[in-house]
Amino acid sequence: MKRLAIALGAAALFGSALPAAAVLKVVATTSEYGALASQLGGARVSVTTIAKPTEDPHFVDARPSQIVALNRADVLIEGGAELEIGWLPPLLEGARNGKILTGAPGRVVASEGIQLLDIPLAADRSQGDTHVAGNPHFMLDPLNAKIVAEHLVRVLSSLDPAGAPVYKANLAQFETSLATKMAEWTAALKPFAGRPIVTYHPTWRYFGRRFGLVADTFLEPKPGIPPSPPHLAKVMQKMKAENIHVLLVEPYQPRKTAEAVASRTNAVVVDVCQFPGGLPGTDTYISLIDVVVKRISQALASHS
Amino acid sequence: MDLLTLWLWPLVALCVLPAALVYFGLHVVGRGIIFVDLALAQIAALGIATAVLLGADAEHGKLPYVLAITFTIAGAALFTFTRFRHPRVPHEAIIGIIYIVAAAAATMVLSRTAAGDEEIKNLLVGNILLVSKGEVIRTALLYLVVGAFHYALRHKFHLISFDPDEAERQGLNVRLWDFLFYASFGLVVTSFVRIAGVYLVFSYLIVPAVCGALISSRAAVRLGIGWAVALTAGLTGLVLSTEWQSMDLPTGPTIVCTFGLLLIVCGGVAYAQMRRPQRGGIAVAEE
Numbered sequence: 001m002k003r004l005a006i007a008l009g010a011a012a013l014f015g016s017a018l019p020a021a022a023v024l025k026v027v028a029t030t031s032e033y034g035a036l037a038s039q040l041g042g043a044r045v046s047v048t049t050i051a052k053p054t055e056d057p058h059f060v061d062a063r064p065s066q067i068v069a070l071n072r073a074d075v076l077i078e079g080g081a082e083l084e085i086g087w088l089p090p091l092l093e094g095a096r097n098g099k100i101l102t103g104a105p106g107r108v109v110a111s112e113g114i115q116l117l118d119i120p121l122a123a124d125r126s127q128g129d130t131h132v133a134g135n136p137h138f139m140l141d142p143l144n145a146k147i148v149a150e151h152l153v154r155v156l157s158s159l160d161p162a163g164a165p166v167y168k169a170n171l172a173q174f175e176t177s178l179a180t181k182m183a184e185w186t187a188a189l190k191p192f193a194g195r196p197i198v199t200y201h202p203t204w205r206y207f208g209r210r211f212g213l214v215a216d217t218f219l220e221p222k223p224g225i226p227p228s229p230p231h232l233a234k235v236m237q238k239m240k241a242e243n244i245h246v247l248l249v250e251p252y253q254p255r256k257t258a259e260a261v262a263s264r265t266n267a268v269v270v271d272v273c274q275f276p277g278g279l280p281g282t283d284t285y286i287s288l289i290d291v292v293v294k295r296i297s298q299a300l301a302s303h304s
Numbered sequence: 305m306d307l308l309t310l311w312l313w314p315l316v317a318l319c320v321l322p323a324a325l326v327y328f329g330l331h332v333v334g335r336g337i338i339f340v341d342l343a344l345a346q347i348a349a350l351g352i353a354t355a356v357l358l359g360a361d362a363e364h365g366k367l368p369y370v371l372a373i374t375f376t377i378a379g380a381a382l383f384t385f386t387r388f389r390h391p392r393v394p395h396e397a398i399i400g401i402i403y404i405v406a407a408a409a410a411t412m413v414l415s416r417t418a419a420g421d422e423e424i425k426n427l428l429v430g431n432i433l434l435v436s437k438g439e440v441i442r443t444a445l446l447y448l449v450v451g452a453f454h455y456a457l458r459h460k461f462h463l464i465s466f467d468p469d470e471a472e473r474q475g476l477n478v479r480l481w482d483f484l485f486y487a488s489f490g491l492v493v494t495s496f497v498r499i500a501g502v503y504l505v506f507s508y509l510i511v512p513a514v515c516g517a518l519i520s521s522r523a524a525v526r527l528g529i530g531w532a533v534a535l536t537a538g539l540t541g542l543v544l545s546t547e548w549q550s551m552d553l554p555t556g557p558t559i560v561c562t563f564g565l566l567l568i569v570c571g572g573v574a575y576a577q578m579r580r581p582q583r584g585g586i587a588v589a590e591e
Contacts (some may be wrong), residue, residue, distance in 0.1 A: 064549070
């Protein structure tokens with residue numbers, strides 16, 4: 001009797017996190033893929049995200065729960081393009097799960113089928129922590145998110161054929177709301193076409209290209225290298241010369257550096273994030289882009 | 305139960321490798337040079353940074369490994385020649401200076417290279433959860449060799465650490481033995497930092513030695529207490545962090561905090577011994 005009570009209690013504590021009908025266990029490296037998987041899989045999938053949305057996706061510190069989740073996963077979604085190269089391979093080695101190894105049907109590499117920017121001409125390390133495969137922050141272009149969503153639904157449907165109609169319906173719904181929102185976002189940023197912005201890391205290249213902003217000035221001298229004083233001086237000169245007043249910073253980037261630059265250039269620091277959940281009110285992919293577009297357009301408008 | 309499947313190699317690492325660290329910890333605490341381990345690890349990092357500057361691939365090439373060892377041995381020489389028996393400044397001050405200069409130099413060297421600071425940090429600072437079979441076996445073999453060396457020459461090493469005046473009187477070359485001590489210590493520390501990170505190295509060196517010293521004055525008993533404390537902390541920390549999933553605690557810090565609790569327990573035992581000096585025992589410390 002007592003044992004039963006304990007079992008029931010435990011089920012109430014831990015079981016409630018898993019929908020009863022979940023067919024596939026999905027692990028996502030970062031939360032935009034986790035959010036997509038939840039939206040497209042609905043109750044048929046249970047989703048675990050490895051990196052917190054406020055954590056630098058280039059560097060993630062391993063915790064036991066992550067290895068356990070990977071050990072039990074049916075599907076693993078990673079960004080690819082070397083974003084997770086520093087931490088995912090050892091986690092996978094620890095997890096020993098053949099279903100999600102490279103090339104297995106359960107391994108989804110989101111960057112496959114995406115046209116990547118910033119692919120270096122010469123693949124050497126002189127350009128900093130450059131990803132030889134190209135810039136991995138492609139999910140900030142909503143049209144890339146659409147490609148990834150289709151990719152993901154193909155994989156979910158092949159691993160869970162009974163759920164294919166559900167996944168397809170969820171995809172259609174996602175694409176419809178994305179199309180509606182896309183029109184809103186484009187309209188909101190249209191007045192600022194061609195305007196330059198400064199970002200800490202080359203995270204916003206795809207976003208800028210899609211919405212007509214020039215996001216190719218960075219506080220980092222090379223990707224992954226902390227800002228040096230001479231480089232910051234150059235950036236500040238450029239900001240004054242070109243009248244740049246908007247500086248984007250993400251949760252795990254040093255806000256102090258951004259503030260110091262902003263205060264010397266009469267610019268405004270805008271808190272953004274590339275991952276759902278990293279800002280208040282951004283639980284889904286669409287709500288994340290919504291909040292980011294709103295914040296950036298407001299900052300640009302206030303300095304017009 | 306994932307302990308024997310998913311966490312097998314962390315478990316083996318935590319059972320086997322600390323044996324060497326606890327032993328060195330007794331020496332380090334006895335000499336009063338608590339931060340020498342961090343300084344040696346930082347010197348090894350400077351070696352890796354230099355290799356990257358020379359164009360080596362930090363993760364795979366041979367050069368980073370060779371330079372890490374070369375720099376560690378050079379560091380051992382540096383510590384040997386800065387240890388004076390009747391010093392005007394404490395040795396710990398010099399160790400602190402070496403640490404901070406090595407850290408600053410590594411940052412300067414890295415600023416001339418394309419690799420990020422974090423990348424080197426990741427290479428140098430491991431996570432015990434991710435340790436691989438190969439790493440555990442290689443490191444265990446290294447420790448076995450170092451351990452055999454120290455066991456064979458234990459009386460000499462004991463003398464130069466704890467009674468350098470007597471060592472001199474016996475005609476020992478204190479500088480040479482000091483150098484051998486620091487060089488072997490450097491190899492042990494640097495390889496453990498790569499597996500488990502700086503927090504765990506420091507904890508495994510210092511806490512068991514302090515627990516042992518609180519309870520007993522005999523070297524062999526201290527070593528026994530130290531080993532028991534290290535094993536208890538490692539196993540408790542690993543099991544707590546892996547089995548208590550609703551908390552999802554990071555493993556390294558859980559072990560470090562377990563060490564803190566064990567130190568309090570040992571402090572309690574030492575206090576009880578002080579009150580009843582005739583019945584001071586060590587059995588309680590196994591707890």
